[in-house]
Amino acid sequence: MTVSEHTGPGGAPGSARGRRPATSREEVARAALDLFNHQGYDETTVDQIAAAVGVSRRTFFRYYDSKRDVVWGEFDAELVRLEHQLGSAPADEPMMDVLRRAVVATNRFGAGELDELRIRMGLISSVPTLVAHSAIRYAEWCDVVARFVAGRIGGDADDLAPQTVARAALGAAIAAFTCWARYDTDDLTGEVDRALQLLATGFDEGSLRG
Amino acid sequence: MTVSEHTGPGGAPGSARGRRPATSREEVARAALDLFNHQGYDETTVDQIAAAVGVSRRTFFRYYDSKRDVVWGEFDAELVRLEHQLGSAPADEPMMDVLRRAVVATNRFGAGELDELRIRMGLISSVPTLVAHSAIRYAEWCDVVARFVAGRIGGDADDLAPQTVARAALGAAIAAFTCWARYDTDDLTGEVDRALQLLATGFDEGSLRG
DNA sequence: CAATTTATAGCACTCGATGCCAAAATGGAA
DNA sequence: TTCCATTTTGGCATCGAGTGCTATAAATTG
Secondary structure (H helix, E strand, C coil): CCCCCCCCCCCCCCCCCCCCCCCCHHHHHHHHHHHHHHHCCCCCCHHHHHHHHCCCHHHHHHHCCCCHHHHHCCHHHHHHHHHHHHHCCCCCCCHHHHHHHHHHHCCCCCHHHHHHHHHHHHHHCCCHHHHHHHHHHHHHHHHHHHHHHHHHHCCCCCCHHHHHHHHHHHHHHHHHHHHHHHCCCCCHHHHHHHHHHHHHCCCCHHHHHC | CCCCCCCCCCCCCCCCCCCCCCCCHHHHHHHHHHHHHHHCCCCCCHHHHHHHHCCCHHHHHHHCCCCHHHHHCCHHHHHHHHHHHHHCCCCCCCHHHHHHHHHHHCCCCCHHHHHHHHHHHHHHCCCHHHHHHHHHHHHHHHHHHHHHHHHHHCCCCCCHHHHHHHHHHHHHHHHHHHHHHHCCCCCHHHHHHHHHHHHHCCCCHHHHHC
């Protein structure tokens, strides 16, 4: 009675040829986040993560390009969702409304995911190494928004106006996430919505005080 | 006829005791930027920079904490200027006007500095390692703005509103800088002013197209 | 059992960064 | 001049992240 079928830690029962993966991205992420959370990010070495999962150091780097990337999970997938949300909006809906709805929609998480998300965001917004690396990932997010804005107002995505809107929107979203991760408010989408609402008002002091 | 007086590459003729510094932050920065510009940032090792200035690798790290920091020059001084600009504005001037004026004012550079500044900004906005590190330095900038906003509208600098305004303003400023560094417009302050003007209008589509 | 495919382990190496200590260079005092 | 305090430098040893290369283990197919 052979196990077979390659349903190793990876899961996907697809092509079942060759040696089975010894672990999976998810398992590595769990072990790593656990270590980060208990003994700190900088104090955790890649060797420790690898050992915790039971693979070699070299194998860790086949699952994630860098130690930093572990914290970001499946961020790429979220970018795709954002791009789709922005692209499928009615053309007559105001640009900033579309943007706000899309950002809010892509940041709806189930109650089960929130705890881990808070750990991730806490790390991203507090550990210097990760704060730094966040700029790389957020730049991809910015590109998506800038292309959308350029499509709306005309011109190139690299022009001043689309870049300004995209980077400002990013700033608002990060502010919302950071505040949410730090305080105990459970309402992440609410924070995101508020931040982008403020942005769309041009930060008039009446709205800000309200 | 001894030289004495310690007017080594450092300049400051202050306390003239102990061994003279072999170089200065400015000299190191010049040599490093030159290498970065000609053979690329990642392709330049710290050993090469040190050798170009004629000091040991270990000494380089006494002038700059990291290879990345070289590109940022005297950024700390600019933060002080920004804080002062924001603090010394009349209390009845609208918040976003103060912010825009202050950011524009702290980014006025003489014609002689623009070439080097463009190299610096080009590197910061294009080399992944430096894009990443920029988040660290920009976070300090954000703190200054957030404290100013909190002072205006009340509440804590870590609250959602001040954080949102600060990070959005940062985004606008970065957009202006990046566009300026990439194109050949000589009008840096103009770009910054435009970006922050857009921000204050809430990105209404009329202004964006204009 | 052999061939093929896939994943892993391990080694060597580069590079940034840090801690530690000895040595060089300078001014001032005995 | 000689010795001392001070400051900076140089070199070494070390750590940790990340990469390229190669051999090997495990699995399916024929």
